[in-house]
Amino acid sequence: MKVTLLLYYLLSFFLVYYLERTIHVRPHTKCNWSNWERWPHEAKPFHVALVADPQIVDNGTYSYPRPLLRLVQFIADQFLFRHWRYLHKKLKPDLTIIMGDLMDTGREFNRDEWKQDLERFNRIFDFNAAEHVEVYPGNHDIGFGEKTYYEKIKTFESIYGPTSRSVIAGNHTLALVDGIRLSNTLSPDVYGKPRSYLDFFNKDKESSSPAILFGHVPLYRPDGTSCGKLREQKDTISFGYGYQYQNVLSKELSEKILKDVMPIAAFAGDDHDYCEVVHSYTDDYGSVKEVPEYNVKAFAMTSGIRRPGYQLLSLYYVHEEGKAPSESYQTQLCLLPDQIAIYVFYGLCSLLLFAVVTYHTNKHFQKSGRLLPLYHTQAQNRRANPRYHYKSILHKSFKQFTFLTWPAVLFFLVLNVFSV
Known part of the structure; x- marks a missing residue:
């Protein structure tokens, strides 16, 4: 689990660096004068x-x-x-x-x-x-x-x-x-x-x-x-x-x-x-x-x-x-x-990650569920309510999503504050 999490963080840092540095520097490097000028050697x-x-x-x-x-x-x-x-x-x-x-x-x-x-x-x-x-x-x-x-x-x-x-x-x-x-x-x-x-x-x-x-x-x-x-x-x-x-x-x-x-x-x-x-x-x-x-x-x-x-x-x-x-x-x-496309890509990646986290959170809730007793307490009745069930899943998913994304978001902000 720790190795998987480490690999995920490394991948997210690499992706942010690529989108906030590499993809912005590359057009200028590609346009280097020597790549397209056709003057005499001594010019x-x-x-x-x-x-x-x-x-x-x-x-x-x-x-x-x-x-x-x-x-x-x-x-x-x-x-x-x-x-x-x-x-x-x-x-x-x-x-x-x-x-x-x-x-x-x-x-x-x-x-x-x-x-x-x-x-x-x-x-x-x-x-x-x-x-x-x-x-x-x-x-x-x-x-x-x-x-x-x-x-x-x-x-x-x-x-x-x-x-x-x-x-x-x-x-x-x-x-x-x-x-x-x-x-x-x-x-x-x-x-x-x-x-x-x-x-x-x-x-x-x-x-x-x-x-x-x-x-x-x-x-x-x-x-x-x-x-x-x-x-x-x-x-x-x-x-x-x-x-x-x-x-x-x-x-x-x-x-x-x-x-x-x-x-x-x-x-x-x-x-x-x-x-x-x-x-x-x-x-x-x-x-x-x-x-x-x-x-x-x-x-x-x-x-x-x-x-x-x-x-x-x-x-x-x-x-x-x-x-x-x-x-x-x-x-x-x-x-x-295309800066708009970059932000759209960020949005799609975030949605995909949140969907994966929610899916695994829901599976965890299903595995950890117990048979309800014959006579329910008020708290048990509340937990048995589907609305409460879904709110709990979303709440836990959001906490997990925040835990997974905050280092990449912080790295993104640092790269934007120090733009060059």
């Missing part, structure tokens, strides 16, 4: 990690009772916390770009609420764990188009810098273009700086290194355009809009951005799921150019997809070798675990 590429739509759960996300909301926040925060650290501990990118939607309802917050959730965001996404981090906003941070909040823009820019800017990385120009503000046509305060940035970039693009476009909202594509086999949900991103959001940028704006930036590739967030399409545009000389765009999966487990993820980007371009810009980048999708 020293520049490594970029793209993290989209963390969208931390806040007080406006769900209309749950407060205790349940706090539990969901804790679970969702722990998922983001551990994978942000595993990403940087295992892969050590030279640059990490957070591609907007830092909070879920940040655009609705007053300054105090926004500051409070920003502090929480900074605890989850500790920039000290990364080499270099660039951040630009999403529609959940500053609104969209005509409904963009200029006050939110000013607050965001005071912390993270201009929402449209260039970052030089690996002999490439990473063009962070704020399509959200460019979609505004009513307020010069909103659209002015992004338009000036595009005009400046357009004038300087001939002498610049290969450009890669980054934005929060994807570029326009005709309805029915396939996203490819790596997409988890329905196959397309169709044009749609609603309160403070729009699925894709307008056709006119998308063409202008592509023509001004002339990127060799584009990356976007917002949709939460992966999508890979090829856009066409005509440059200043009348030539038709094609640009692949990659929609980065959401990083959060609460984003409506089963497998969150992030994108890796490897850059290698040497001017003197005359390497074609189209060959100067490689990219890889990295999938994170």
Whole structure:
């Protein structure tokens, strides 16, 4: 019996460790740069990690009772916390770009609420764990188009810098273009700086290194355009809009951005799921150019997809070798675990264990039962009642179940408190 119990505890510890450590570390190890990069042997590429739509759960996300909301926040925060650290501990990118939607309802917050959730965001996404981090906003941070909040823009820019800017990385120009503000046509305060940035970039693009476009909202594509086999949900991103959001940028704006930036590739967030399409545009000389765009999966487990993820980007371009810009980048999708499936598995294991314990408890009660005397006392009558019999079995089963599970539960809590 003691040997069986010891084996059970060892198995439960192994299972918890596998589900709380191994299964979370493995995706990052699997995505190691050397596993998918195909550069010349002497190459020293520049490594970029793209993290989209963390969208931390806040007080406006769900209309749950407060205790349940706090539990969901804790679970969702722990998922983001551990994978942000595993990403940087295992892969050590030279640059990490957070591609907007830092909070879920940040655009609705007053300054105090926004500051409070920003502090929480900074605890989850500790920039000290990364080499270099660039951040630009999403529609959940500053609104969209005509409904963009200029006050939110000013607050965001005071912390993270201009929402449209260039970052030089690996002999490439990473063009962070704020399509959200460019979609505004009513307020010069909103659209002015992004338009000036595009005009400046357009004038300087001939002498610049290969450009890669980054934005929060994807570029326009005709309805029915396939996203490819790596997409988890329905196959397309169709044009749609609603309160403070729009699925894709307008056709006119998308063409202008592509023509001004002339990127060799584009990356976007917002949709939460992966999508890979090829856009066409005509440059200043009348030539038709094609640009692949990659929609980065959401990083959060609460984003409506089963497998969150992030994108890796490897850059290698040497001017003197005359390497074609189209060959100067490689990219890889990295999938994170299905956290919901892990919790479902925990639940099924618990139900199975409780059923086994109850079965053996019931057998024990049946074996230890005695013939009742002819004249029953009040206590004997109570014990002979089927309802009392079943309550006793359940009570004893629950005590035995608690005895069997508390070490594993304690181990689970320790692994979650010390997430990395």
